[in-house]
Amino acid sequence: MAMPQNTISIIYDYDQTLAPTYMQDEALFPAFGINPTNFWQRCADLVREQGFDNELAYMKVLLDCLEMDRPTNARLHELGGNLTFYKGLPEMFEEFRSGLLTDEHAAHGISVEHYIVSSGLKAMLDGSRLAPYVRRIFGCEFATDERDRITFPKRVISHTQKTQFLFRINKGMLEMDEDVNDHMAPELRPVPFQNMIYVGDGPTDVPCFTVMRRNGGHAIAVYNPDDPTRASFKKCYQLCTHADRVKNIAPSDFRRGSHLRLLLEEMIREIAGRIVQRRHDDVEAGTVRAPKF
Numbered sequence: 001m002a003m004p005q006n007t008i009s010i011i012y013d014y015d016q017t018l019a020p021t022y023m024q025d026e027a028l029f030p031a032f033g034i035n036p037t038n039f040w041q042r043c044a045d046l047v048r049e050q051g052f053d054n055e056l057a058y059m060k061v062l063l064d065c066l067e068m069d070r071p072t073n074a075r076l077h078e079l080g081g082n083l084t085f086y087k088g089l090p091e092m093f094e095e096f097r098s099g100l101l102t103d104e105h106a107a108h109g110i111s112v113e114h115y116i117v118s119s120g121l122k123a124m125l126d127g128s129r130l131a132p133y134v135r136r137i138f139g140c141e142f143a144t145d146e147r148d149r150i151t152f153p154k155r156v157i158s159h160t161q162k163t164q165f166l167f168r169i170n171k172g173m174l175e176m177d178e179d180v181n182d183h184m185a186p187e188l189r190p191v192p193f194q195n196m197i198y199v200g201d202g203p204t205d206v207p208c209f210t211v212m213r214r215n216g217g218h219a220i221a222v223y224n225p226d227d228p229t230r231a232s233f234k235k236c237y238q239l240c241t242h243a244d245r246v247k248n249i250a251p252s253d254f255r256r257g258s259h260l261r262l263l264l265e266e267m268i269r270e271i272a273g274r275i276v277q278r279r280h281d282d283v284e285a286g287t288v289r290a291p292k293f
Contacts, residue, residue: 014118080127088254093133225251
């Protein structure tokens with residue numbers, strides 16, 4: 001029996017997509033007196049000299065910096081409450097709960113859900129003001145010792161591994177003990193890629209942009225409109241104009257009436273309209289009209 005496939009999923013990167021700064025710089029380093037410049041230089045050295053993956057490098061350097069004063073995940077969760085976001089967040093999530101879809105869409109059981117897939121720390125995102133609006137947050141995680149202090153990377157999400165979570169959402173396999181490589185027929189997948197929108201900020205999101213494009217999904221590359229160097233904009237421009245990874249770019253402004261907000265709302269309504277039309281077509285195709293006399 002086929003799944004209803006009436007859910008529209010929006011998946012967001014976090015750093016520089018939903019927030020203008022890295023979560024470590026904003027909330028973690030000030031709490032533990034870590035110098036950001038020195039920290040990121042040590043990470044770059046590990047990547048360049050020892051071949052570390054970027055995400056493993058920052059998690060190792062963080063553990064080295066904290067040494068005997070390693071915090072608990074509960075403390076990281078608490079620090080997540082200090083995170084700030086681009087304009088319009090988290091208000092957009094609240095506003096999307098009503099008034100976005102029509103009564104007809106609602107009658108067909110169509111809904112919109114949100115996910116965050118980040119190379120940042122899941123514990124901090126779980127403690128942020130965005131968490132109540134998001135169905136699931138996927139991010140890097142630490143294991144803990146007998147005193148509940150972080151000890152070792154438990155889960156690392158690199159930019160290439162992010163694509164795994166698109167397929168988890170597609171197949172409804174949101175628990176980490178579920179094997180996302182299990183075969184599932186397209187009609188049984190609760191969220192077809194055509195019902196998905198991915199929002200990211202640059203080259204680290206290219207694998208996700210590519211998956212979305214190849215599978216009929218939607219993607220938006222966003223940039224910081226307040227970046228005086230225009231580097232943020234140039235990344236998105238390259239992705240759209242030269243690399244052909246995305247069709248749409250927009251400033252990271254989530255307020256009503258903004259370019260990004262208009263794109264998201266139009267994509268959602270277009271997907272919802274297609275779901276309704278498919279339902280009508282299926283009913284029509286499956287109906288045998290009674291003879292008329």
